[in-house]
Amino acid sequence: MDKEQIIKLAAEAAVSAAMNYLAQQSQKEKKSRHDKRLRNTKLLLKHYPLLKEHCKESVFDLPKAITTERVVDVLDSLERYSSDIYxxxxxxxxxxxxxxxxxxEQMLRLYKIYCETSGKAEDERRYRILQAVYLDGEKISSICEREGIDESTYYRDIREGCGKLSALIFGIDGVS
Structure with a gap:
């Protein structure tokens, strides 16, 4: 093997390693973005009643305030929110x-329709569980007892339901 062949092999190996590294980083970033969206979905649901009250009790005239901001841009800005308040x-x-x-609210309505029309009992249960825990503030034990499920099923239903809801709220970026 001569010097040029060694250099060519080394260059090919370096390019291959770099491409693999970039692919891995892209996958990590995609997963991280999906994980953030899923976390944000759960946070939005958790704080939904408080946020609703915030809007209801605000002294600011909302109908005049609505701009043409895209919902996705608003949701994306959650990641950049700083704690400084002006x-x-x-x-x-x-x-x-x-x-x-x-x-x-619109995505919750769509998710409810999806669950009711899927023909699957577990989809309907998942919606009821999300509704009960995040919107109605019920305790895990009472939800499990009412639904006739154990805690592992409860957590699986929360994970699956929030995953589907995340896809609705964030679109393609909410899909893993």
Whole structure:
């Protein structure tokens, strides 16, 4: 093997290693983005009643405030939110919260329809569980007892339900 062949083999190996590394990093980033969206879905559901109250009790006139901001842009900005709060941001905060809630409510309606028309009892149960825990504030034990399931089924249903709801809320970025 001469020097040129060794250099060529080394270059091919380096390119192959770099391509593999980039593919792995892309997969990690995709998974991380999906995990963030799933976490955000659970956070949005957990705080849904409080956010709804925030909009209801705001002194800001929401109908006049709604802009043409895209829902996805608003949801994406959740990742960049800083803890610094400025007075001017109150208007924008109420508007963004209202837009996010309207989107979540619509996606919850779509998810409910999906579950009711799927023909699968577990889909209907998953919607009932999400509704009970996140929107109605029920305790795990009472949900499990009412549904006749154990805690492992409860957690699986939460994971599966939030996964589907995440896909509805965030679109393709919510799909793993």
């Amino acid at each position: 007075i001017e941001s109150i208007k924008k905060s109420v508007t963004r919260t209202y837009i996010i809630l309207a989107h979540i």
